Amino acid sequence: MLSIPRFASGGLAFVDIETNGGPAQRASITEIGIVQVDEDGVREWSTLIRPASRIPDYIQRLTGIDNDMVADAPTFAEVADEVFDRLDGRLFVAHNARFDHGHLRAAFRRAGLDIRPQVLCTVKLSRRLFPEYRHHGLDHLIARHGLAASARHRALADAALLWQFWQKIHSHFAPGHIEQQVRELIGHPSLPPHLAAEQLADLPDAPGVYLFYGERDGHASLPLYVGKSTRLRSRVLSHFAADHQSDRELSLSQQVRRIDWIETAGEIGALLKEAELIKQLQPTHNRLLRRNRDLCTWRLSADMVGDWQLELMHAADLDFGRHDDLFGLFRSRREATNRLRALARDHALCPPLLGLEKHTPGARCFDFQLKRCRGACNGGESPAAHGLRLIEALHGLKLESWSWTGPIGLREGTTLHVVDGWRFLGSARSEDELADVLERGRPAFDMDIYKILVRAVGRLPVVPLHAVPPPSGAAR
Known part of the structure; x- marks a missing residue:
């Protein structure tokens, strides 16, 4: 008995691929193995594929596929039609299926083809059928179910193991039970293989931040990614729905084991919490908002004779929010x-007078000889005129100074975001919480927080905090 689900009228395709370790968006497939199962029986097919780049040594040792073996193999484009025909209309079954399906869809897309099969992941199926076991990797399934492995990490051999697993589970469970589990799994195709659907059951479509965790020391505690959205549920699911289009999303979906989230009053609260958590947790997949201890700015001042001077100031040495x-x-x-040099070039300013180069007083600078300076270095332009042009050039970089005598609250819904000197002190929804926030010391100046707060001041009601009533509707 072949045990084909009633809804898989075209049959089953047990699929495995090997790659050279490259991303899905490059031609990295080195071998494809397919076991087709339908009313006509069982048929096996495989082929080596010539990738766009060499196979690293560690991949050669793992798979046994070396560069000489694929040197004369066809490219994927050359076999795309045949692979398409073997998969089209069938239930696509693979172990950790998002990897195999993601690579194949990207390869088909480069070949001008689009295939959208129903996809079943045997990791998820094993987890559903055997919840008493913690691990569901292919090696664990081989040992647990006594599968006969002819050659691990070769595409056809691994695809054949999945066909064996399919037969084994039908000897343990009634076909109706398996079919019900399969229907539920392919009805939720956007979840990663190691993430239980129950984790998303209470995820709200509300503003907030979400946190993806991977496995560390046997626990789902490694921070992978922190994101924010005004619609948490939709944004989280979009990560997994798009993994075949993005190598980063594909990698993230393979690693995530747990999802947490924190609801906020709105978008500003989500932005602030995201920045705070990224700096606190340092997730491996976040590239921006990293902690920076060398933050600096240019300070413009006039000397005793009215000449303008620039000085580089560091956040550790100056209260950035209190200066104009x-x-x-x-x-x-x-x-x-580098930014000051670019301004000098774009506005014909004199680099020596900006402190960018050494210069003999009264002599012409090198930029003047290249006609990129108007002569402020040798009297060809007055210091006052040069200073005015410098102020104009710097205008777009001017930092907002703090306009209040003390802390303020930015009201977002039932929450007050407490700010002082462009530093975020915390959020409060009651008088007690507000008192606790105001008792905290001011954190160091942070560039990302500053940018969020400058925008927020123009969008949210500002409340001076000398006598603040609790936010409307907040708990007391």
């Missing part, structure tokens, strides 16, 4: 210097 003469936020001295 600061321009630009930079993560390093090098970034600040």
Whole structure:
């Protein structure tokens, strides 16, 4: 008995691929194995594939597929039609199926084809049928069910193991029970293989932040990613629905084991909480909002004779929120210097007068000889005129100074976000919470928080905090 579900009228395709370790968006497949099962019986097919780049040594040792073996093999485009015909209309069954399906869909797309099969992951199916076991990798299934492995990490051999597993479960469970589990699984195709659907049952479509965790020391405690959204549920599911289009999403979906979330009053609260958590947890998949200890800015001042001077100031040495003469936020001295050089070039300013180069007083600078300076270095332009052009060039970089004498609250729904000197102190929904927040010390100046707060001040009601009533509707 072949045990084909009634809804899989076209039959089953047990699929496995091997790759050279490259991402799905490049031609990295090295072998495809397919076991077709339908009313006509069981048929096996496989082929080596020539990838776009070499196979690393560790992949060669793992799979036994080396560069000489694929040197004369067809490219995927050359066998795409045949692979398409073997998969089209069938239930696509694979172990950790998002990997195999993601790579194949990307390869089909490059070949000008689009295939959208129903996909069943045998990791998820094993987890459903045997919840008493913790591990559901293919090696665990081989040992647990006595599967006959002819050659691990070769595509056809691994695809044949999945066909064996399919037969084994039908000797343990009634076909109706298996079919019900399969129907439920393919009805939720966007969940990663190691993530239980129950974890998303209470996920709200409300503003907030979400946290993806991977496995560390046997526990789902490794911070992978922190994100924010005004619609948490939709945003979380979109990560997994898009994994065949993005290598980053594909990698994330393979690693995630647990999802947590924190609801916020609105978008600003979500942005602030996201920035706070990223700096606190340092998730492996977040690239921005990292903690930066070398934050600096240019300070513009006039000397005793009225000449304008620029000085590079660091956040550790200056209260950035309390000054009205600061321009630009930079993560390093090098970034600040490069930006000033670009302004000098674009506005024909004199680099020596900006402190960017050494210069003999009264002599022409090198940029003047290249006609990129108007002569402020040798009297060809007055210091006042050069200073005015410098102020104009810096205008777009000017930092917002703090306009209040003390802390303020930004009201978002029933929440007050407490801010002082462009530093975020915390959020409060009651008088007691507000008192606790105001007792905290001010954190260090943070560039990402500053940018969020500057936008928020223009969007949310501002409440001076010398006598603040509790937010409307908040618990007392």
